[in-house]
Amino acid sequence: MAAVRPTTYTDEVVYTDEVAEFSPAVVEEMRSHLAKYPPERSRSALIPLLFVVQRERGWIDNPGVNYLANFLNLEVTDIWETATFYSMFNLHKVGRHHIQICKTLSCKIMGEPEITEHVCSKLGIHPGETTEDGKFTVSLVECLGSCGTAPMMQIGFDYYEDLTKEKVDKVLDGLD
Ligand code: FES
Known part of the structure:
Protein backbone atom coordinates (compact mmCIF):
# COMPACT_ATOMS: atom_id res chain seq x y z
CA MET A 1 0.00 0.00 0.00
CA ALA A 2 1.41 3.40 -0.92
CA ALA A 3 2.28 6.05 1.61
CA VAL A 4 0.12 9.07 1.91
CA ARG A 5 -0.55 12.49 3.21
CA PRO A 6 0.93 13.47 6.53
CA THR A 7 -1.67 14.32 9.12
CA THR A 8 -0.73 16.35 12.12
CA TYR A 9 -3.15 17.91 14.54
CA THR A 10 -3.09 21.22 12.73
CA ASP A 11 -2.22 20.79 9.10
CA GLU A 12 -5.77 20.29 7.90
CA VAL A 13 -7.59 22.74 10.13
CA VAL A 14 -8.92 25.42 7.81
CA TYR A 15 -10.40 28.31 9.75
CA THR A 16 -13.62 29.49 8.21
CA ASP A 17 -16.93 31.09 9.15
CA GLU A 18 -18.77 28.23 7.48
CA VAL A 19 -21.22 26.51 9.80
CA ALA A 20 -21.94 22.81 9.44
CA GLU A 21 -25.46 21.59 8.75
CA PHE A 22 -26.97 18.50 10.29
CA SER A 23 -30.12 16.51 9.57
CA THR A 84 -7.76 19.67 21.27
CA PHE A 85 -7.33 18.30 24.81
CA TYR A 86 -8.58 14.77 24.15
CA SER A 87 -6.88 12.42 21.69
CA MET A 88 -10.24 10.73 21.07
CA PHE A 89 -11.23 13.69 18.94
CA ASN A 90 -9.69 13.75 15.49
CA LEU A 91 -8.55 17.17 14.39
CA HIS A 92 -7.71 15.94 10.93
CA LYS A 93 -9.32 13.57 8.49
CA VAL A 94 -8.69 9.95 9.34
CA GLY A 95 -9.09 6.74 7.40
CA ARG A 96 -12.12 4.48 7.63
CA HIS A 97 -10.26 2.51 10.30
CA HIS A 98 -8.36 4.63 12.78
CA ILE A 99 -5.71 2.50 14.45
CA GLN A 100 -4.57 4.03 17.72
CA ILE A 101 -1.60 2.22 19.21
CA CYS A 102 -0.84 2.89 22.87
CA LYS A 103 2.75 4.06 23.29
CA THR A 104 2.76 4.53 27.05
CA LEU A 105 4.97 2.65 29.51
CA SER A 106 3.28 -0.75 29.95
CA CYS A 107 2.65 -1.11 26.24
CA LYS A 108 6.11 0.19 25.43
CA ILE A 109 7.74 -2.40 27.70
CA MET A 110 5.54 -5.19 26.38
CA GLY A 111 6.43 -4.66 22.73
CA GLU A 112 4.68 -1.57 21.36
CA PRO A 113 7.67 -0.55 19.19
CA GLU A 114 7.62 -3.90 17.38
CA ILE A 115 3.84 -3.77 16.99
CA THR A 116 3.98 -0.22 15.63
CA GLU A 117 6.75 -1.16 13.21
CA HIS A 118 4.76 -4.18 12.06
CA VAL A 119 1.51 -2.24 11.56
CA CYS A 120 3.24 0.59 9.73
CA SER A 121 5.32 -1.61 7.45
CA LYS A 122 2.27 -3.73 6.67
CA LEU A 123 0.30 -0.63 5.67
CA GLY A 124 3.22 1.26 4.13
CA ILE A 125 2.72 4.38 6.24
CA HIS A 126 4.20 6.09 9.27
CA PRO A 127 2.40 7.05 12.49
CA GLY A 128 0.22 10.06 11.76
CA GLU A 129 -0.39 9.06 8.15
CA THR A 130 -3.32 7.66 6.23
CA THR A 131 -3.12 5.04 3.51
CA GLU A 132 -3.68 6.31 0.00
CA ASP A 133 -6.98 4.49 -0.31
CA GLY A 134 -8.24 6.21 2.83
CA LYS A 135 -8.73 2.91 4.59
CA PHE A 136 -6.31 3.16 7.51
CA THR A 137 -4.83 5.86 9.69
CA VAL A 138 -2.21 5.00 12.30
CA SER A 139 -1.78 7.14 15.42
CA LEU A 140 0.34 6.68 18.51
CA VAL A 141 -1.60 7.67 21.61
CA GLU A 142 -1.14 7.80 25.35
CA CYS A 143 -2.45 5.15 27.77
CA LEU A 144 -5.85 3.80 26.82
CA GLY A 145 -6.44 2.28 30.25
CA SER A 146 -5.81 -1.32 29.28
CA CYS A 147 -2.30 -1.62 30.68
CA GLY A 148 -2.87 -5.14 32.04
CA THR A 149 -3.32 -6.48 28.53
CA ALA A 150 -0.44 -4.59 26.92
CA PRO A 151 0.49 -4.13 24.18
CA MET A 152 -2.82 -2.97 22.82
CA MET A 153 -4.45 -0.82 20.18
CA GLN A 154 -7.85 0.69 19.60
CA ILE A 155 -9.57 0.66 16.22
CA GLY A 156 -12.75 2.69 16.16
CA PHE A 157 -14.36 1.92 19.51
CA ASP A 158 -12.90 -1.60 19.79
CA TYR A 159 -9.88 -2.65 21.85
CA TYR A 160 -7.42 -5.30 20.65
CA GLU A 161 -5.20 -6.54 23.45
CA ASP A 162 -2.22 -8.80 24.18
CA LEU A 163 -1.08 -8.03 20.66
CA THR A 164 1.33 -10.12 18.68
CA LYS A 165 2.29 -9.60 15.05
CA GLU A 166 0.11 -12.56 14.14
CA LYS A 167 -2.86 -11.09 16.00
CA VAL A 168 -2.34 -7.73 14.30
CA ASP A 169 -2.34 -9.45 10.90
CA LYS A 170 -5.55 -11.26 11.71
CA VAL A 171 -7.28 -8.09 12.90
CA LEU A 172 -6.18 -5.87 10.01
CA ASP A 173 -6.81 -8.50 7.36
CA GLY A 174 -10.33 -8.92 8.69
CA LEU A 175 -11.31 -5.25 8.25
CA ASP A 176 -13.29 -4.20 5.15
S1 FES B 1 0.10 1.75 28.93
FE1 FES B 1 -0.92 1.01 27.17
S2 FES B 1 -2.97 0.85 27.84
FE2 FES B 1 -1.95 1.73 29.53
Whole structure:
Protein backbone atom coordinates (compact mmCIF):
# COMPACT_ATOMS: atom_id res chain seq x y z
CA MET A 1 0.00 0.00 0.00
CA ALA A 2 1.41 3.40 -0.92
CA ALA A 3 2.28 6.05 1.61
CA VAL A 4 0.12 9.07 1.91
CA ARG A 5 -0.55 12.49 3.21
CA PRO A 6 0.93 13.47 6.53
CA THR A 7 -1.67 14.32 9.12
CA THR A 8 -0.73 16.35 12.12
CA TYR A 9 -3.15 17.91 14.54
CA THR A 10 -3.09 21.22 12.73
CA ASP A 11 -2.22 20.79 9.10
CA GLU A 12 -5.77 20.29 7.90
CA VAL A 13 -7.59 22.74 10.13
CA VAL A 14 -8.92 25.42 7.81
CA TYR A 15 -10.40 28.31 9.75
CA THR A 16 -13.62 29.49 8.21
CA ASP A 17 -16.93 31.09 9.15
CA GLU A 18 -18.77 28.23 7.48
CA VAL A 19 -21.22 26.51 9.80
CA ALA A 20 -21.94 22.81 9.44
CA GLU A 21 -25.46 21.59 8.75
CA PHE A 22 -26.97 18.50 10.29
CA SER A 23 -30.12 16.51 9.57
CA PRO A 24 -33.18 17.09 11.78
CA ALA A 25 -32.57 13.67 13.37
CA VAL A 26 -29.01 14.61 14.32
CA VAL A 27 -30.10 17.99 15.67
CA GLU A 28 -32.71 16.17 17.76
CA GLU A 29 -30.00 13.84 19.05
CA MET A 30 -27.91 16.86 20.00
CA ARG A 31 -30.89 18.39 21.80
CA SER A 32 -31.37 15.16 23.72
CA HIS A 33 -27.77 15.38 24.99
CA LEU A 34 -28.32 19.01 25.94
CA ALA A 35 -31.49 18.12 27.84
CA LYS A 36 -29.49 15.97 30.28
CA TYR A 37 -27.94 19.07 31.83
CA PRO A 38 -29.38 22.13 33.55
CA PRO A 39 -29.48 25.18 31.25
CA GLU A 40 -26.69 26.92 33.17
CA ARG A 41 -24.51 23.81 32.68
CA SER A 42 -25.11 23.34 28.95
CA ARG A 43 -21.37 23.36 28.38
CA SER A 44 -21.25 19.94 30.06
CA ALA A 45 -22.87 18.48 26.94
CA LEU A 46 -19.85 19.42 24.87
CA ILE A 47 -18.09 16.05 24.86
CA PRO A 48 -21.09 13.97 23.72
CA LEU A 49 -21.83 16.68 21.16
CA LEU A 50 -18.26 16.55 19.86
CA PHE A 51 -18.70 12.79 19.42
CA VAL A 52 -21.81 13.45 17.34
CA VAL A 53 -19.98 15.98 15.17
CA GLN A 54 -17.07 13.57 14.71
CA ARG A 55 -19.39 10.71 13.76
CA GLU A 56 -21.33 12.84 11.28
CA ARG A 57 -18.42 14.72 9.68
CA GLY A 58 -15.62 12.17 10.15
CA TRP A 59 -13.52 14.55 12.24
CA ILE A 60 -13.77 17.74 14.25
CA ASP A 61 -13.65 20.33 11.53
CA ASN A 62 -14.03 24.07 11.72
CA PRO A 63 -17.64 24.20 10.42
CA GLY A 64 -18.58 21.58 13.02
CA VAL A 65 -16.93 23.61 15.76
CA ASN A 66 -18.76 26.74 14.58
CA TYR A 67 -22.03 24.85 14.76
CA LEU A 68 -21.38 23.74 18.33
CA ALA A 69 -20.37 27.26 19.36
CA ASN A 70 -23.73 28.54 18.09
CA PHE A 71 -25.62 25.58 19.50
CA LEU A 72 -24.15 26.01 22.99
CA ASN A 73 -23.81 29.77 22.85
CA LEU A 74 -20.07 29.49 23.49
CA GLU A 75 -17.00 30.94 21.84
CA VAL A 76 -15.32 28.79 19.21
CA THR A 77 -12.22 28.83 21.39
CA ASP A 78 -14.26 27.12 24.13
CA ILE A 79 -14.99 24.29 21.71
CA TRP A 80 -11.43 24.05 20.41
CA GLU A 81 -9.88 23.96 23.88
CA THR A 82 -11.89 20.85 24.70
CA ALA A 83 -11.53 19.23 21.28
CA THR A 84 -7.76 19.67 21.27
CA PHE A 85 -7.33 18.30 24.81
CA TYR A 86 -8.58 14.77 24.15
CA SER A 87 -6.88 12.42 21.69
CA MET A 88 -10.24 10.73 21.07
CA PHE A 89 -11.23 13.69 18.94
CA ASN A 90 -9.69 13.75 15.49
CA LEU A 91 -8.55 17.17 14.39
CA HIS A 92 -7.71 15.94 10.93
CA LYS A 93 -9.32 13.57 8.49
CA VAL A 94 -8.69 9.95 9.34
CA GLY A 95 -9.09 6.74 7.40
CA ARG A 96 -12.12 4.48 7.63
CA HIS A 97 -10.26 2.51 10.30
CA HIS A 98 -8.36 4.63 12.78
CA ILE A 99 -5.71 2.50 14.45
CA GLN A 100 -4.57 4.03 17.72
CA ILE A 101 -1.60 2.22 19.21
CA CYS A 102 -0.84 2.89 22.87
CA LYS A 103 2.75 4.06 23.29
CA THR A 104 2.76 4.53 27.05
CA LEU A 105 4.97 2.65 29.51
CA SER A 106 3.28 -0.75 29.95
CA CYS A 107 2.65 -1.11 26.24
CA LYS A 108 6.11 0.19 25.43
CA ILE A 109 7.74 -2.40 27.70
CA MET A 110 5.54 -5.19 26.38
CA GLY A 111 6.43 -4.66 22.73
CA GLU A 112 4.68 -1.57 21.36
CA PRO A 113 7.67 -0.55 19.19
CA GLU A 114 7.62 -3.90 17.38
CA ILE A 115 3.84 -3.77 16.99
CA THR A 116 3.98 -0.22 15.63
CA GLU A 117 6.75 -1.16 13.21
CA HIS A 118 4.76 -4.18 12.06
CA VAL A 119 1.51 -2.24 11.56
CA CYS A 120 3.24 0.59 9.73
CA SER A 121 5.32 -1.61 7.45
CA LYS A 122 2.27 -3.73 6.67
CA LEU A 123 0.30 -0.63 5.67
CA GLY A 124 3.22 1.26 4.13
CA ILE A 125 2.72 4.38 6.24
CA HIS A 126 4.20 6.09 9.27
CA PRO A 127 2.40 7.05 12.49
CA GLY A 128 0.22 10.06 11.76
CA GLU A 129 -0.39 9.06 8.15
CA THR A 130 -3.32 7.66 6.23
CA THR A 131 -3.12 5.04 3.51
CA GLU A 132 -3.68 6.31 0.00
CA ASP A 133 -6.98 4.49 -0.31
CA GLY A 134 -8.24 6.21 2.83
CA LYS A 135 -8.73 2.91 4.59
CA PHE A 136 -6.31 3.16 7.51
CA THR A 137 -4.83 5.86 9.69
CA VAL A 138 -2.21 5.00 12.30
CA SER A 139 -1.78 7.14 15.42
CA LEU A 140 0.34 6.68 18.51
CA VAL A 141 -1.60 7.67 21.61
CA GLU A 142 -1.14 7.80 25.35
CA CYS A 143 -2.45 5.15 27.77
CA LEU A 144 -5.85 3.80 26.82
CA GLY A 145 -6.44 2.28 30.25
CA SER A 146 -5.81 -1.32 29.28
CA CYS A 147 -2.30 -1.62 30.68
CA GLY A 148 -2.87 -5.14 32.04
CA THR A 149 -3.32 -6.48 28.53
CA ALA A 150 -0.44 -4.59 26.92
CA PRO A 151 0.49 -4.13 24.18
CA MET A 152 -2.82 -2.97 22.82
CA MET A 153 -4.45 -0.82 20.18
CA GLN A 154 -7.85 0.69 19.60
CA ILE A 155 -9.57 0.66 16.22
CA GLY A 156 -12.75 2.69 16.16
CA PHE A 157 -14.36 1.92 19.51
CA ASP A 158 -12.90 -1.60 19.79
CA TYR A 159 -9.88 -2.65 21.85
CA TYR A 160 -7.42 -5.30 20.65
CA GLU A 161 -5.20 -6.54 23.45
CA ASP A 162 -2.22 -8.80 24.18
CA LEU A 163 -1.08 -8.03 20.66
CA THR A 164 1.33 -10.12 18.68
CA LYS A 165 2.29 -9.60 15.05
CA GLU A 166 0.11 -12.56 14.14
CA LYS A 167 -2.86 -11.09 16.00
CA VAL A 168 -2.34 -7.73 14.30
CA ASP A 169 -2.34 -9.45 10.90
CA LYS A 170 -5.55 -11.26 11.71
CA VAL A 171 -7.28 -8.09 12.90
CA LEU A 172 -6.18 -5.87 10.01
CA ASP A 173 -6.81 -8.50 7.36
CA GLY A 174 -10.33 -8.92 8.69
CA LEU A 175 -11.31 -5.25 8.25
CA ASP A 176 -13.29 -4.20 5.15
S1 FES B 1 0.10 1.75 28.93
FE1 FES B 1 -0.92 1.01 27.17
S2 FES B 1 -2.97 0.85 27.84
FE2 FES B 1 -1.95 1.73 29.53
